[in-house]
Amino acid sequence: MSASAFLKTxxxxxxxxxxxxxxPEGVTIDNVQSIVQDIVKYTPTSFNSQSIRAIIITGELHKKVWDQVVNAIEGDSGKKRPTSIRDEAYGSVIFAIDSDVTKKFQEQFAFIASxxxxxxxxxxxxAQINSWAALQEIGLGGHLQHYNAAVKAALGDKIPESWNVEAQLVFxxxxxxxxxKTFIENEVKVLDQ
Ligand SMILES: Cc1cc2nc3c(=O)[nH]c(=O)nc-3n(C[C@H](O)[C@H](O)[C@H](O)COP(=O)(O)O)c2cc1C
Incomplete structure:
Protein backbone atom coordinates (compact mmCIF):
# COMPACT_ATOMS: atom_id res chain seq x y z
CA MET A 1 0.00 0.00 0.00
CA SER A 2 1.58 3.32 -0.98
CA ALA A 3 0.39 6.90 -1.08
CA SER A 4 3.58 8.00 -2.81
CA ALA A 5 2.05 9.95 -5.72
CA PHE A 6 -0.21 11.88 -3.37
CA LEU A 7 2.61 12.53 -0.91
CA LYS A 8 4.89 13.69 -3.72
CA THR A 9 2.32 16.35 -4.62
CA PRO A 24 3.45 27.81 -18.27
CA GLU A 25 3.60 26.45 -21.81
CA GLY A 26 0.68 24.13 -22.54
CA VAL A 27 -1.38 25.34 -19.57
CA THR A 28 -4.61 27.26 -20.12
CA ILE A 29 -6.83 29.16 -17.73
CA ASP A 30 -9.45 26.47 -18.41
CA ASN A 31 -7.05 23.93 -16.89
CA VAL A 32 -6.76 26.10 -13.78
CA GLN A 33 -10.53 26.60 -13.62
CA SER A 34 -11.23 22.89 -13.98
CA ILE A 35 -8.78 21.94 -11.21
CA VAL A 36 -10.15 24.50 -8.76
CA GLN A 37 -13.72 23.56 -9.71
CA ASP A 38 -13.10 19.89 -8.89
CA ILE A 39 -11.38 20.73 -5.63
CA VAL A 40 -14.22 23.01 -4.53
CA LYS A 41 -16.71 20.30 -5.49
CA TYR A 42 -15.00 17.33 -3.85
CA THR A 43 -13.62 18.94 -0.67
CA PRO A 44 -15.78 17.59 2.15
CA THR A 45 -17.81 20.02 4.27
CA SER A 46 -19.68 19.49 7.53
CA PHE A 47 -23.08 17.90 6.90
CA ASN A 48 -22.21 18.26 3.20
CA SER A 49 -23.13 21.94 3.60
CA GLN A 50 -20.97 22.92 0.60
CA SER A 51 -20.06 26.35 1.91
CA ILE A 52 -16.90 26.75 -0.21
CA ARG A 53 -16.98 29.37 -2.94
CA ALA A 54 -14.23 30.49 -5.32
CA ILE A 55 -13.67 32.73 -8.28
CA ILE A 56 -10.57 33.15 -10.42
CA ILE A 57 -9.53 36.61 -11.49
CA THR A 58 -7.02 37.39 -14.25
CA GLY A 59 -6.20 40.11 -16.76
CA GLU A 60 -7.45 43.65 -16.30
CA LEU A 61 -9.66 42.71 -13.36
CA HIS A 62 -6.67 41.17 -11.56
CA LYS A 63 -4.69 44.37 -12.01
CA LYS A 64 -7.64 46.50 -10.91
CA VAL A 65 -8.39 44.48 -7.78
CA TRP A 66 -4.77 44.35 -6.63
CA ASP A 67 -4.27 48.03 -7.43
CA GLN A 68 -7.17 48.79 -5.11
CA VAL A 69 -5.58 46.59 -2.44
CA VAL A 70 -2.29 48.51 -2.85
CA ASN A 71 -4.13 51.80 -2.47
CA ALA A 72 -6.03 50.60 0.59
CA ILE A 73 -2.79 49.96 2.49
CA GLU A 74 -1.15 52.72 4.47
CA GLY A 75 2.63 52.98 4.45
CA ASP A 76 5.03 51.92 1.72
CA SER A 77 6.36 48.72 3.30
CA GLY A 78 2.94 47.07 3.33
CA LYS A 79 2.39 47.85 -0.34
CA LYS A 80 5.30 45.73 -1.58
CA ARG A 81 3.52 42.38 -1.73
CA PRO A 82 0.25 43.51 -3.34
CA THR A 83 2.23 45.65 -5.80
CA SER A 84 4.24 42.64 -6.94
CA ILE A 85 1.02 40.63 -7.22
CA ARG A 86 -0.55 43.35 -9.36
CA ASP A 87 2.49 43.68 -11.62
CA GLU A 88 3.89 40.13 -11.77
CA ALA A 89 1.24 37.49 -11.05
CA TYR A 90 -1.04 35.98 -13.68
CA GLY A 91 -4.13 35.48 -11.56
CA SER A 92 -5.62 34.81 -8.15
CA VAL A 93 -8.10 32.27 -6.90
CA ILE A 94 -10.32 34.07 -4.39
CA PHE A 95 -11.66 31.63 -1.78
CA ALA A 96 -14.76 32.50 0.22
CA ILE A 97 -17.27 31.00 2.62
CA ASP A 98 -20.93 31.60 1.86
CA SER A 99 -22.13 32.94 5.21
CA ASP A 100 -25.75 32.25 4.21
CA VAL A 101 -24.87 28.55 4.21
CA THR A 102 -23.15 28.84 7.59
CA LYS A 103 -26.22 30.58 9.05
CA LYS A 104 -28.63 28.02 7.61
CA PHE A 105 -26.76 25.12 9.19
CA GLN A 106 -26.36 26.99 12.47
CA GLU A 107 -30.15 27.36 12.59
CA GLN A 108 -30.80 23.79 11.56
CA PHE A 109 -28.32 22.32 14.05
CA ALA A 110 -28.60 24.91 16.83
CA PHE A 111 -27.08 22.61 19.47
CA ILE A 112 -23.69 22.84 17.68
CA ALA A 113 -24.14 26.28 16.10
CA SER A 114 -20.82 27.53 17.49
CA ALA A 127 -9.60 23.62 -0.68
CA GLN A 128 -7.01 26.41 -0.62
CA ILE A 129 -4.04 24.16 0.07
CA ASN A 130 -5.15 21.36 -2.25
CA SER A 131 -5.62 23.90 -5.06
CA TRP A 132 -2.17 25.31 -4.33
CA ALA A 133 -0.63 21.81 -4.54
CA ALA A 134 -2.58 20.88 -7.66
CA LEU A 135 -1.67 24.08 -9.52
CA GLN A 136 1.98 23.41 -8.78
CA GLU A 137 1.55 19.97 -10.39
CA ILE A 138 0.79 21.70 -13.71
CA GLY A 139 3.84 23.96 -13.43
CA LEU A 140 2.36 27.02 -11.76
CA GLY A 141 3.85 28.72 -8.73
CA GLY A 142 1.66 30.27 -6.09
CA HIS A 143 1.43 31.92 -2.72
CA LEU A 144 -1.38 32.39 -0.24
CA GLN A 145 -2.51 35.84 0.89
CA HIS A 146 -5.16 37.31 3.19
CA TYR A 147 -6.08 40.80 2.05
CA ASN A 148 -9.62 39.68 2.65
CA ALA A 149 -11.47 42.91 3.41
CA ALA A 150 -9.69 44.92 0.71
CA VAL A 151 -10.20 42.19 -1.91
CA LYS A 152 -13.88 41.89 -1.04
CA ALA A 153 -14.29 45.66 -1.34
CA ALA A 154 -12.44 45.72 -4.67
CA LEU A 155 -14.57 42.90 -6.10
CA GLY A 156 -17.77 44.79 -5.26
CA ASP A 157 -20.81 43.18 -6.87
CA LYS A 158 -18.71 40.57 -8.70
CA ILE A 159 -19.33 38.32 -5.69
CA PRO A 160 -22.47 38.07 -3.54
CA GLU A 161 -22.56 40.09 -0.33
CA SER A 162 -22.90 36.86 1.69
CA TRP A 163 -19.47 35.60 0.60
CA ASN A 164 -16.82 36.11 3.27
CA VAL A 165 -13.48 36.26 1.49
CA GLU A 166 -11.00 33.98 3.29
CA ALA A 167 -7.85 33.82 1.14
CA GLN A 168 -6.22 34.60 -2.18
CA LEU A 169 -4.14 31.96 -3.93
CA VAL A 170 -1.96 34.08 -6.21
CA PHE A 171 -0.44 32.24 -9.19
CA LYS A 181 12.67 25.33 4.27
CA THR A 182 13.46 23.91 7.71
CA PHE A 183 11.30 21.62 9.80
CA ILE A 184 10.88 21.07 13.52
CA GLU A 185 11.14 17.58 14.98
CA ASN A 186 7.49 16.74 15.26
CA GLU A 187 7.06 13.04 15.50
CA VAL A 188 3.59 11.62 15.05
CA LYS A 189 3.56 8.77 17.53
CA VAL A 190 1.44 5.69 17.31
CA LEU A 191 0.09 4.86 20.75
CA ASP A 192 -1.87 1.80 21.69
CA GLN A 193 -2.21 2.30 25.43
C1 LIG B 1 -3.06 29.12 6.53
C2 LIG B 1 -1.90 29.83 5.89
C3 LIG B 1 -1.85 31.20 5.87
C4 LIG B 1 -0.82 31.86 5.22
N1 LIG B 1 -0.86 33.22 5.11
C5 LIG B 1 0.08 33.85 4.40
C6 LIG B 1 -0.01 35.24 4.18
O1 LIG B 1 -0.97 35.90 4.58
N2 LIG B 1 1.00 35.84 3.51
C7 LIG B 1 2.06 35.14 3.01
O2 LIG B 1 2.95 35.73 2.38
N3 LIG B 1 2.17 33.80 3.20
C8 LIG B 1 1.20 33.15 3.87
N4 LIG B 1 1.27 31.79 4.05
C9 LIG B 1 2.44 31.06 3.54
C10 LIG B 1 3.31 30.50 4.66
O3 LIG B 1 4.13 31.50 5.19
C11 LIG B 1 4.13 29.36 4.06
O4 LIG B 1 3.23 28.37 3.63
C12 LIG B 1 5.10 28.78 5.08
O5 LIG B 1 6.14 29.67 5.36
C13 LIG B 1 5.71 27.47 4.59
O6 LIG B 1 6.36 27.65 3.35
P1 LIG B 1 5.92 26.82 2.07
O7 LIG B 1 4.56 27.29 1.66
O8 LIG B 1 6.95 27.13 1.03
O9 LIG B 1 5.89 25.37 2.43
C14 LIG B 1 0.23 31.12 4.66
C15 LIG B 1 0.19 29.73 4.69
C16 LIG B 1 -0.87 29.10 5.28
C17 LIG B 1 -0.89 27.59 5.25
Missing part, protein backbone atom coordinates in the same frame (compact mmCIF):
# COMPACT_ATOMS: atom_id res chain seq x y z
CA UNK A 10 1.83 17.40 -0.99
CA UNK A 11 5.54 17.61 -0.19
CA UNK A 12 6.42 19.43 -3.44
CA UNK A 13 3.97 22.32 -2.84
CA UNK A 14 5.80 25.49 -1.84
CA UNK A 15 5.36 29.23 -1.57
CA UNK A 16 6.60 30.88 -4.77
CA UNK A 17 6.61 34.66 -4.45
CA UNK A 18 8.68 35.34 -7.58
CA UNK A 19 6.21 34.96 -10.44
CA UNK A 20 5.73 36.19 -13.95
CA UNK A 21 2.47 37.14 -15.54
CA UNK A 22 2.13 34.12 -17.84
CA UNK A 23 0.87 30.56 -17.72
CA UNK A 115 -18.89 24.81 15.64
CA UNK A 116 -19.91 25.77 12.09
CA UNK A 117 -17.48 28.69 11.58
CA UNK A 118 -14.57 26.37 12.39
CA UNK A 119 -15.99 23.62 10.19
CA UNK A 120 -16.27 26.03 7.29
CA UNK A 121 -12.75 27.36 7.78
CA UNK A 122 -11.40 23.81 7.93
CA UNK A 123 -12.95 22.92 4.58
CA UNK A 124 -12.00 26.23 3.02
CA UNK A 125 -8.38 25.77 4.10
CA UNK A 126 -8.33 22.28 2.65
CA UNK A 172 1.80 32.63 -12.21
CA UNK A 173 4.87 31.07 -13.77
CA UNK A 174 7.55 30.67 -11.08
CA UNK A 175 10.79 32.47 -11.87
CA UNK A 176 12.97 31.29 -8.98
CA UNK A 177 13.25 28.50 -6.48
CA UNK A 178 11.52 28.87 -3.09
CA UNK A 179 13.65 29.52 -0.01
CA UNK A 180 15.28 26.61 1.82
Missing amino acids: ITARRTHYALKNTL LFPDFDLTSNGA GTPVSQPYE
Whole structure:
Protein backbone atom coordinates (compact mmCIF):
# COMPACT_ATOMS: atom_id res chain seq x y z
CA MET A 1 0.00 0.00 0.00
CA SER A 2 1.58 3.32 -0.98
CA ALA A 3 0.39 6.90 -1.08
CA SER A 4 3.58 8.00 -2.81
CA ALA A 5 2.05 9.95 -5.72
CA PHE A 6 -0.21 11.88 -3.37
CA LEU A 7 2.61 12.53 -0.91
CA LYS A 8 4.89 13.69 -3.72
CA THR A 9 2.32 16.35 -4.62
CA ILE A 10 1.83 17.40 -0.99
CA THR A 11 5.54 17.61 -0.19
CA ALA A 12 6.42 19.43 -3.44
CA ARG A 13 3.97 22.32 -2.84
CA ARG A 14 5.80 25.49 -1.84
CA THR A 15 5.36 29.23 -1.57
CA HIS A 16 6.60 30.88 -4.77
CA TYR A 17 6.61 34.66 -4.45
CA ALA A 18 8.68 35.34 -7.58
CA LEU A 19 6.21 34.96 -10.44
CA LYS A 20 5.73 36.19 -13.95
CA ASN A 21 2.47 37.14 -15.54
CA THR A 22 2.13 34.12 -17.84
CA LEU A 23 0.87 30.56 -17.72
CA PRO A 24 3.45 27.81 -18.27
CA GLU A 25 3.60 26.45 -21.81
CA GLY A 26 0.68 24.13 -22.54
CA VAL A 27 -1.38 25.34 -19.57
CA THR A 28 -4.61 27.26 -20.12
CA ILE A 29 -6.83 29.16 -17.73
CA ASP A 30 -9.45 26.47 -18.41
CA ASN A 31 -7.05 23.93 -16.89
CA VAL A 32 -6.76 26.10 -13.78
CA GLN A 33 -10.53 26.60 -13.62
CA SER A 34 -11.23 22.89 -13.98
CA ILE A 35 -8.78 21.94 -11.21
CA VAL A 36 -10.15 24.50 -8.76
CA GLN A 37 -13.72 23.56 -9.71
CA ASP A 38 -13.10 19.89 -8.89
CA ILE A 39 -11.38 20.73 -5.63
CA VAL A 40 -14.22 23.01 -4.53
CA LYS A 41 -16.71 20.30 -5.49
CA TYR A 42 -15.00 17.33 -3.85
CA THR A 43 -13.62 18.94 -0.67
CA PRO A 44 -15.78 17.59 2.15
CA THR A 45 -17.81 20.02 4.27
CA SER A 46 -19.68 19.49 7.53
CA PHE A 47 -23.08 17.90 6.90
CA ASN A 48 -22.21 18.26 3.20
CA SER A 49 -23.13 21.94 3.60
CA GLN A 50 -20.97 22.92 0.60
CA SER A 51 -20.06 26.35 1.91
CA ILE A 52 -16.90 26.75 -0.21
CA ARG A 53 -16.98 29.37 -2.94
CA ALA A 54 -14.23 30.49 -5.32
CA ILE A 55 -13.67 32.73 -8.28
CA ILE A 56 -10.57 33.15 -10.42
CA ILE A 57 -9.53 36.61 -11.49
CA THR A 58 -7.02 37.39 -14.25
CA GLY A 59 -6.20 40.11 -16.76
CA GLU A 60 -7.45 43.65 -16.30
CA LEU A 61 -9.66 42.71 -13.36
CA HIS A 62 -6.67 41.17 -11.56
CA LYS A 63 -4.69 44.37 -12.01
CA LYS A 64 -7.64 46.50 -10.91
CA VAL A 65 -8.39 44.48 -7.78
CA TRP A 66 -4.77 44.35 -6.63
CA ASP A 67 -4.27 48.03 -7.43
CA GLN A 68 -7.17 48.79 -5.11
CA VAL A 69 -5.58 46.59 -2.44
CA VAL A 70 -2.29 48.51 -2.85
CA ASN A 71 -4.13 51.80 -2.47
CA ALA A 72 -6.03 50.60 0.59
CA ILE A 73 -2.79 49.96 2.49
CA GLU A 74 -1.15 52.72 4.47
CA GLY A 75 2.63 52.98 4.45
CA ASP A 76 5.03 51.92 1.72
CA SER A 77 6.36 48.72 3.30
CA GLY A 78 2.94 47.07 3.33
CA LYS A 79 2.39 47.85 -0.34
CA LYS A 80 5.30 45.73 -1.58
CA ARG A 81 3.52 42.38 -1.73
CA PRO A 82 0.25 43.51 -3.34
CA THR A 83 2.23 45.65 -5.80
CA SER A 84 4.24 42.64 -6.94
CA ILE A 85 1.02 40.63 -7.22
CA ARG A 86 -0.55 43.35 -9.36
CA ASP A 87 2.49 43.68 -11.62
CA GLU A 88 3.89 40.13 -11.77
CA ALA A 89 1.24 37.49 -11.05
CA TYR A 90 -1.04 35.98 -13.68
CA GLY A 91 -4.13 35.48 -11.56
CA SER A 92 -5.62 34.81 -8.15
CA VAL A 93 -8.10 32.27 -6.90
CA ILE A 94 -10.32 34.07 -4.39
CA PHE A 95 -11.66 31.63 -1.78
CA ALA A 96 -14.76 32.50 0.22
CA ILE A 97 -17.27 31.00 2.62
CA ASP A 98 -20.93 31.60 1.86
CA SER A 99 -22.13 32.94 5.21
CA ASP A 100 -25.75 32.25 4.21
CA VAL A 101 -24.87 28.55 4.21
CA THR A 102 -23.15 28.84 7.59
CA LYS A 103 -26.22 30.58 9.05
CA LYS A 104 -28.63 28.02 7.61
CA PHE A 105 -26.76 25.12 9.19
CA GLN A 106 -26.36 26.99 12.47
CA GLU A 107 -30.15 27.36 12.59
CA GLN A 108 -30.80 23.79 11.56
CA PHE A 109 -28.32 22.32 14.05
CA ALA A 110 -28.60 24.91 16.83
CA PHE A 111 -27.08 22.61 19.47
CA ILE A 112 -23.69 22.84 17.68
CA ALA A 113 -24.14 26.28 16.10
CA SER A 114 -20.82 27.53 17.49
CA LEU A 115 -18.89 24.81 15.64
CA PHE A 116 -19.91 25.77 12.09
CA PRO A 117 -17.48 28.69 11.58
CA ASP A 118 -14.57 26.37 12.39
CA PHE A 119 -15.99 23.62 10.19
CA ASP A 120 -16.27 26.03 7.29
CA LEU A 121 -12.75 27.36 7.78
CA THR A 122 -11.40 23.81 7.93
CA SER A 123 -12.95 22.92 4.58
CA ASN A 124 -12.00 26.23 3.02
CA GLY A 125 -8.38 25.77 4.10
CA ALA A 126 -8.33 22.28 2.65
CA ALA A 127 -9.60 23.62 -0.68
CA GLN A 128 -7.01 26.41 -0.62
CA ILE A 129 -4.04 24.16 0.07
CA ASN A 130 -5.15 21.36 -2.25
CA SER A 131 -5.62 23.90 -5.06
CA TRP A 132 -2.17 25.31 -4.33
CA ALA A 133 -0.63 21.81 -4.54
CA ALA A 134 -2.58 20.88 -7.66
CA LEU A 135 -1.67 24.08 -9.52
CA GLN A 136 1.98 23.41 -8.78
CA GLU A 137 1.55 19.97 -10.39
CA ILE A 138 0.79 21.70 -13.71
CA GLY A 139 3.84 23.96 -13.43
CA LEU A 140 2.36 27.02 -11.76
CA GLY A 141 3.85 28.72 -8.73
CA GLY A 142 1.66 30.27 -6.09
CA HIS A 143 1.43 31.92 -2.72
CA LEU A 144 -1.38 32.39 -0.24
CA GLN A 145 -2.51 35.84 0.89
CA HIS A 146 -5.16 37.31 3.19
CA TYR A 147 -6.08 40.80 2.05
CA ASN A 148 -9.62 39.68 2.65
CA ALA A 149 -11.47 42.91 3.41
CA ALA A 150 -9.69 44.92 0.71
CA VAL A 151 -10.20 42.19 -1.91
CA LYS A 152 -13.88 41.89 -1.04
CA ALA A 153 -14.29 45.66 -1.34
CA ALA A 154 -12.44 45.72 -4.67
CA LEU A 155 -14.57 42.90 -6.10
CA GLY A 156 -17.77 44.79 -5.26
CA ASP A 157 -20.81 43.18 -6.87
CA LYS A 158 -18.71 40.57 -8.70
CA ILE A 159 -19.33 38.32 -5.69
CA PRO A 160 -22.47 38.07 -3.54
CA GLU A 161 -22.56 40.09 -0.33
CA SER A 162 -22.90 36.86 1.69
CA TRP A 163 -19.47 35.60 0.60
CA ASN A 164 -16.82 36.11 3.27
CA VAL A 165 -13.48 36.26 1.49
CA GLU A 166 -11.00 33.98 3.29
CA ALA A 167 -7.85 33.82 1.14
CA GLN A 168 -6.22 34.60 -2.18
CA LEU A 169 -4.14 31.96 -3.93
CA VAL A 170 -1.96 34.08 -6.21
CA PHE A 171 -0.44 32.24 -9.19
CA GLY A 172 1.80 32.63 -12.21
CA THR A 173 4.87 31.07 -13.77
CA PRO A 174 7.55 30.67 -11.08
CA VAL A 175 10.79 32.47 -11.87
CA SER A 176 12.97 31.29 -8.98
CA GLN A 177 13.25 28.50 -6.48
CA PRO A 178 11.52 28.87 -3.09
CA TYR A 179 13.65 29.52 -0.01
CA GLU A 180 15.28 26.61 1.82
CA LYS A 181 12.67 25.33 4.27
CA THR A 182 13.46 23.91 7.71
CA PHE A 183 11.30 21.62 9.80
CA ILE A 184 10.88 21.07 13.52
CA GLU A 185 11.14 17.58 14.98
CA ASN A 186 7.49 16.74 15.26
CA GLU A 187 7.06 13.04 15.50
CA VAL A 188 3.59 11.62 15.05
CA LYS A 189 3.56 8.77 17.53
CA VAL A 190 1.44 5.69 17.31
CA LEU A 191 0.09 4.86 20.75
CA ASP A 192 -1.87 1.80 21.69
CA GLN A 193 -2.21 2.30 25.43
C1 LIG B 1 -3.06 29.12 6.53
C2 LIG B 1 -1.90 29.83 5.89
C3 LIG B 1 -1.85 31.20 5.87
C4 LIG B 1 -0.82 31.86 5.22
N1 LIG B 1 -0.86 33.22 5.11
C5 LIG B 1 0.08 33.85 4.40
C6 LIG B 1 -0.01 35.24 4.18
O1 LIG B 1 -0.97 35.90 4.58
N2 LIG B 1 1.00 35.84 3.51
C7 LIG B 1 2.06 35.14 3.01
O2 LIG B 1 2.95 35.73 2.38
N3 LIG B 1 2.17 33.80 3.20
C8 LIG B 1 1.20 33.15 3.87
N4 LIG B 1 1.27 31.79 4.05
C9 LIG B 1 2.44 31.06 3.54
C10 LIG B 1 3.31 30.50 4.66
O3 LIG B 1 4.13 31.50 5.19
C11 LIG B 1 4.13 29.36 4.06
O4 LIG B 1 3.23 28.37 3.63
C12 LIG B 1 5.10 28.78 5.08
O5 LIG B 1 6.14 29.67 5.36
C13 LIG B 1 5.71 27.47 4.59
O6 LIG B 1 6.36 27.65 3.35
P1 LIG B 1 5.92 26.82 2.07
O7 LIG B 1 4.56 27.29 1.66
O8 LIG B 1 6.95 27.13 1.03
O9 LIG B 1 5.89 25.37 2.43
C14 LIG B 1 0.23 31.12 4.66
C15 LIG B 1 0.19 29.73 4.69
C16 LIG B 1 -0.87 29.10 5.28
C17 LIG B 1 -0.89 27.59 5.25
